[in-house]
Amino acid sequence: MKKGKGWIYPYIQENKKLIMITVILGLLTVLSAALLMFTSGYLISKSATKPETILMVYVPIVAVRALSIFRAVSRYVERLMGHNVILNILSKMRLRLYKIIEPKVLVMESKFRTGDVLGVLADDIEHIQDIYLKTIFPYIVGFFLYLLSMLALGSFSLEMAGWVGLYLFVSVVLIPLLSLVATKRKIILIKQGKKALYQVLTDAVLGISDWVFSGRQEDFIEAYEQKERELLLIERKRRGFNRLRNFISQHMVAGLVLIIIFWAADQSELGFLPVTFIAAFVLIVFPLTEVFLPLSDAVSQLPRYQNSLERLKSFSNNRQSENQASKGSTYTEEIERIAAAKDVKLEFEHVTFTYQSGKTALDDVSFTLKQGEKLVLLGPSGSGKSTILKLIQGIFVPDSGKVNFNGVSASHFAKDRSKVISVLNQNPHLFDTTILNNIRLGNLNATDEEVYWAAKQVKLYDYIQSLPQGFETQLHESGMRLSGGERQRIALARILLQNNPLVILDEPTIGLDPRTERDLLENMFHVLRGKSILFITHHLAGIKQDDRILFVDNGNLIMNGTHRQLLSENERYVKLNA
Numbered sequence: 001m002k003k004g005k006g007w008i009y010p011y012i013q014e015n016k017k018l019i020m021i022t023v024i025l026g027l028l029t030v031l032s033a034a035l036l037m038f039t040s041g042y043l044i045s046k047s048a049t050k051p052e053t054i055l056m057v058y059v060p061i062v063a064v065r066a067l068s069i070f071r072a073v074s075r076y077v078e079r080l081m082g083h084n085v086i087l088n089i090l091s092k093m094r095l096r097l098y099k100i101i102e103p104k105v106l107v108m109e110s111k112f113r114t115g116d117v118l119g120v121l122a123d124d125i126e127h128i129q130d131i132y133l134k135t136i137f138p139y140i141v142g143f144f145l146y147l148l149s150m151l152a153l154g155s156f157s158l159e160m161a162g163w164v165g166l167y168l169f170v171s172v173v174l175i176p177l178l179s180l181v182a183t184k185r186k187i188i189l190i191k192q193g194k195k196a197l198y199q200v201l202t203d204a205v206l207g208i209s210d211w212v213f214s215g216r217q218e219d220f221i222e223a224y225e226q227k228e229r230e231l232l233l234i235e236r237k238r239r240g241f242n243r244l245r246n247f248i249s250q251h252m253v254a255g256l257v258l259i260i261i262f263w264a265a266d267q268s269e270l271g272f273l274p275v276t277f278i279a280a281f282v283l284i285v286f287p288l289t290e291v292f293l294p295l296s297d298a299v300s301q302l303p304r305y306q307n308s309l310e311r312l313k314s315f316s317n318n319r320q321s322e323n324q325a326s327k328g329s330t331y332t333e334e335i336e337r338i339a340a341a342k343d344v345k346l347e348f349e350h351v352t353f354t355y356q357s358g359k360t361a362l363d364d365v366s367f368t369l370k371q372g373e374k375l376v377l378l379g380p381s382g383s384g385k386s387t388i389l390k391l392i393q394g395i396f397v398p399d400s401g402k403v404n405f406n407g408v409s410a411s412h413f414a415k416d417r418s419k420v421i422s423v424l425n426q427n428p429h430l431f432d433t434t435i436l437n438n439i440r441l442g443n444l445n446a447t448d449e450e451v452y453w454a455a456k457q458v459k460l461y462d463y464i465q466s467l468p469q470g471f472e473t474q475l476h477e478s479g480m481r482l483s484g485g486e487r488q489r490i491a492l493a494r495i496l497l498q499n500n501p502l503v504i505l506d507e508p509t510i511g512l513d514p515r516t517e518r519d520l521l522e523n524m525f526h527v528l529r530g531k532s533i534l535f536i537t538h539h540l541a542g543i544k545q546d547d548r549i550l551f552v553d554n555g556n557l558i559m560n561g562t563h564r565q566l567l568s569e570n571e572r573y574v575k576l577n578a
């Protein structure tokens with residue numbers, strides 16, 4: 001199957017045999033139901049004529065039994081088969097979605113809203129499932145049934161087949177299409193409204209403590225409920241319209257029954273049809289319309305699918321991340337070599353990067369970081385530090401210039417970046433498991449002794465041992481029971497076990513008091529000796545005389561020199577240090 005070619009057609013193509021079997025089983029189910037009603041109608045009418053012996057109706061009696069068993073069996077097998085195909089398709093769709101999302105996890109924050117991601121994961125794939133179950137399968141079955149009914153009726157009377165064909169066309173094709181046109185806007189509004197509510201709610205849940213502390217939770221609930229009421233109003237109108245459409249469709253069925261009664265009676269009077277067949281012809285209408293009626297509803301759901309499909313497409317069509325994912329595998333060997341050598345040279349060459357919004361975040365930035373060097377990336381808020389970090393991680397690709405590790409573009413690292421780069425950020429995540437497991441995340445093959453060694457390096461060993469359960473202490477959700485400084489030390493211990501050549505410290509001490517900050521930085525730089533360190537910060541705490549400083553401002557690299565040099569040469573730097 002060619003990936004990236006849509007979310008419906010490739011799966012139909014791949015499963016066409018199974019889908020055909022499901023459709024044939026669906027047809028058999030309806031046909032056996034129709035024949036059952038036909039034979040039952042005949043049997044009742046024939047019995048009413050008081051046949052002399054039971055043998056006269058013996059064949060229809062056996063046929064009724066056989067058909068009812070056959071109908072139940074074929075319906076069961078059809079459902080089994082249908083769901084099997086759908087579950088098979090769904091599992092492949094989910095895997096595909098996972099593969100699309102996984103490499104983008106680091107960009108998610110800047111490119112998608114959480115509500116959007118949840119929407120795709122929770123709703124959209126489920127909706128696509130309905131396309132098959134409620135629209136594609138029923139429509140194919142309905143189409144063949146329509147042809148077969150017309151052929152069967154045509155063998156009795158071509159004129160009648162023509163009229164009934166037209167009548168069914170109006171109720172199966174025209175009414176659904178009209179209802180689609182009438183409800184399309186409402187369905188799109190409902191879907192968009194639900195999406196917006198999803199996003200507002202996600203946003204509010206993420207910032208729930210701020211709502212509570214600002215004392216404005218009532219305002220939020222009121223605004224949310226107001227939007228929900230507006231949506232309900234549209235939904236009520238849509239349901240009202242559907243009820244009207246169903247009412248008209250039911251009356252069309254009643255009309256069809258009357259037409260068949262009059263026609264069959266007429267044919268019987270003219271001697272073309274035995275009287276015992278009148279009921280048979282009338283009863284056959286019911287199982288057939290059972291297939292045709294739900295089609296209106298299936299068609300009116302199309303706008304819902306459209307919205308889901310568009311959202312899934314927007315996920316699969318992210319050019320930047322697709323570039324990285326596709327090229328990543330070609331460079332695996334080279335990346336392994338770089339990781340094994342533990343000798344990395346990071347080069348930024350005339351890098352320019354502009355966000356989709358048009359904001360140029362970096363303009364012609366060049367610098368080099370050799371193995372074992374410490375580079376301090378300094379700059380005020382919004383100057384471009386995080387953008388540099390994302391370019392190093394290969395999440396973004398420069399518009400011009402190069403970001404290379406030993407000559408290999410950072411954007412080729414994709415999933416393998418964790419073999420070369422370690423990142424300690426402002427808020428490392430600790431999981432609800434033991435301290436031992438949390439540290440071992442850095443290297444799942446690390447022995448207990450190695451974990452203890454890492455804990456000693458980051459000066460946490462004695463503290464952990466003093467806890468009643470030592471390294472087996474559970475950290476609870478998000479590692480709540482530890483202080484900010486301790487959490488950073490756990491994360492640092494992970495990095496030591498990871499043992500990568502390049503470590504990026506992304507403002508790891510933000511929010512800590514000056515003393516904890518100083519102790520932590522001292523410990524960090526001590527235990528990370530020999531590694532290349534890129535220390536991103538917006539102030540000068542922990543900086544030594546020989547550290548090389550890169551100062552970015554408004555996307556431009558305006559200072560490049562050691563702390564000592566800049567203090568003696570650069571007035572602005574001196575002021576910063578004051």
Ligand SMILES: Nc1ncnc2c1ncn2[C@@H]1O[C@H](COP(=O)(O)OP(=O)(O)OP(=O)(O)O)[C@@H](O)[C@H]1O
Pocket residue numbers: 110355356357359360361379380381382383384385386387388538
């Ligand atoms: N996803 C984005 N879309 C558009 N502009 C962005 C995006 N992310 C950042 N920017 C803009 O690019 C510029 C550089 O942002 P960046 O996050 O790199 O700064 P920073 O130095 O890391 O700031 P801080 O220290 O506050 O984290 C800023 O003006 C910012 O508003």
